[in-house]
Amino acid sequence: MALPNTYSLRVDILDIVFADDDGEEFRPGDVMQGFVRVVLQHKKSFLDIDIKIKGKSVTHWTKDDKSYASTEYFFKDSWILYGEVQGDKSPKTLSPGEHRFPFQYRLPDALLPPIIRKQSGEVSYNVRVKIHRLNDKPAHKVKRQFNIKRDLDLNVVDDILEPVMRESTQTLTSCCCHVGQVTVMVGIDKGGYATGEPIILSGQVEDDDESTDRYDIHAALVQVTTFKSKEGTLTTRDVMITSVMSGHVACEPRRLSNQAIFLPRDLTPCAFQGCSNIALDYELEIKAYLGGSKPVATLSFPIIIGTIPAHRTIQRPQPPPAFSVRPLPASYHGPRPSDIEGQSASSNGLPPSYETVMKEKQTGGPTEDEKERLSVVSGSTPSSPLVQGDMKHYGVF
Template sequence: MAKLQMFDVVFDGDNTAVYRSGEVVRGFVRIVLGEVKNDVRGIQIKFKGESHTRWSEGDGKNNRCYSAREVYFKEKIICWGKSKNDPGASKLTLESGEHRFPFSFQIPNVPLPFPFESCVGWIRYRIMCKIDRPWKFNHNTERLFTVVGTPIDLNTMPHARIPSHQEATKTVCCLCCAQGPIIVKASTDKGAYVSGESIFVSGTIENNTSREIIDITYKLVQFVTYFSSGGHKTRRTFTMVKDKAPGCKSGEVARMDWKPLILPSIPPSGPQGCNIIKIEYFVEFEGDVSSTPLDAEVKLPVTIGTVPLYQSQYPDPSAVVSEQPSASAATAPPPSYQVAVEGLQEIPSKSGHDYTFGKLMYAPQYPTYNLPASAPTWDPAHPPQQAQSGYYPPKY
């Protein structure tokens, strides 16, 4: 029978592990022993919030690695026994059976970014627990939790109620002879959303070529820019949700009227408080042109927030919104916190050796709303005045 049968971190309450800045994280370290363990100096807990980026470019001798790190908080406590730096620290004994060691930690009451996970960079809030054993490998266990970042209230953003609208013209070349053009127009019903809400997309593709538009794809794409400490950067794109609509033949017009994209649990734009990861979102509306790898497309910038708009639809299709109605977070429907759309992922051990107990499975949680969905009533061919030239998303 193994001496160490259970070693984990348990949060108080419902154990969902979602907290806000300034709140106290409470719980206990649970250790179950199959027999007496007499080689323990102490039990140490670290609380840490940090972000990290890392990627490489080139190959062989030209391979270069870039990285950056930000630390938002870090604290260490001894919840039982002594530290190796304490005078007189010696081996202690833990009897067989279950042991619980309570802890509490107050998250700094400062703006903190939402957690985020990707293969190139992440933002994590972590509890790391260590059974300190003199002259032996230490036992380690870890647990990640979600910190609700700085609220992103869409009601404070002037562009949030304004439809995003873009147009583009594409010429297709065939045997050195230009054909076309293909004229693409697309709109979203507004400029900002929250997870759980529907983005309504409408558009047309005027096909003036001899080729067929096989179909239309409309999707929400996440653009993530990662920065290194030396000023280098790289970008990755991830498709969050997508759907298709019929295309058209040569000389015809493909029309798609207000199709919804229901937003899954995704991180908001930003994230505010982090300087090495930048998240942006675009709705891509594209026609797949037959017999060519090139598509006809437009990109519509949108913002993802955490507090939804109130009265999000235009009451009058011809109206121009000159000011936003006042609102407060108290009138917003409460969100639920849902696991990120990518689901649980295995997180490599921070300690980096085989004495870490169990696999660390984790997914961030984001505020998600259950909001009624209704398509706009205004004609996408004549969007409200503010949308005629599109808008440029704020810089974070």
């Protein structure tokens, strides 16, 4: 029976496998887990197997015959995965077949930037494994890259939802003669966007030159990368996406109405706050053309690209204040709640209670003092038909 292809090779197979092998993306603070897979066709002797995990940023460029370079490590750790035990450096032997050596590593919970690769610098993360052979022979080695994903929440950026407007007025000339002016006004709906969101453009073009009635607006998203070293800096500009919008100046209204430019979902966010030698920014560059090859106006909008879009908060009405009792004025001399509490109806100026009335009925009627109080409360004498009628209505008499 023939062996699988991976076992029929005459060379060693050395591979790094992550526990979640569907993706190579981790977040700061994650625990990376995996194993090193070694497949041998024959028995092999070696010194040890070591592993190194690191993340770093590197810049390098040359200008005017002078070289610039810088390196920053975000983390760098290594250890013996298999072989040396308590200082024992004697040769180790692996039998033919497949061998797995597990590992795990907790990434720093820090402001780790995402990966980026440019001609003048890069941010990279990788796992490297070496099998050190005997007699100083070249080591077997393998390296695997991985990415860091860090969210950039635009909701924590001040004034990110405020619209931004730019305006430019230029004088048009022909053969050294003044022929008119053109004014270009363009605005964007906010100052930052998440990947995949649309940039909404609006604007207006005004031109008092009657020689042309057509305008073209060219929009370009530019990625601005700044590379740094102790000796100097270098800035590069790369156009990521472009869009062209056209119209007629003579038409009314002469406006751009809610033109959308959708951002790619794989844009690198502006999440390089934890990197000292590389900075990443974006600009939306607008150029206006009036029937020629030279722009009559150029406008620039710095924008922030994040991963979590900004949302407008809903202003909910405030609940009414808690009920409060208005204090009695100082000029009030009537009974107060504190005076009434704990007193009987016969001494606080209030009408008699049901028990008092029933007692009066059983004893032959109220006393002279009680009759006087009843007359004060009801506004009539106790023998008045009104009082008698009221009492009968309530079933007392």
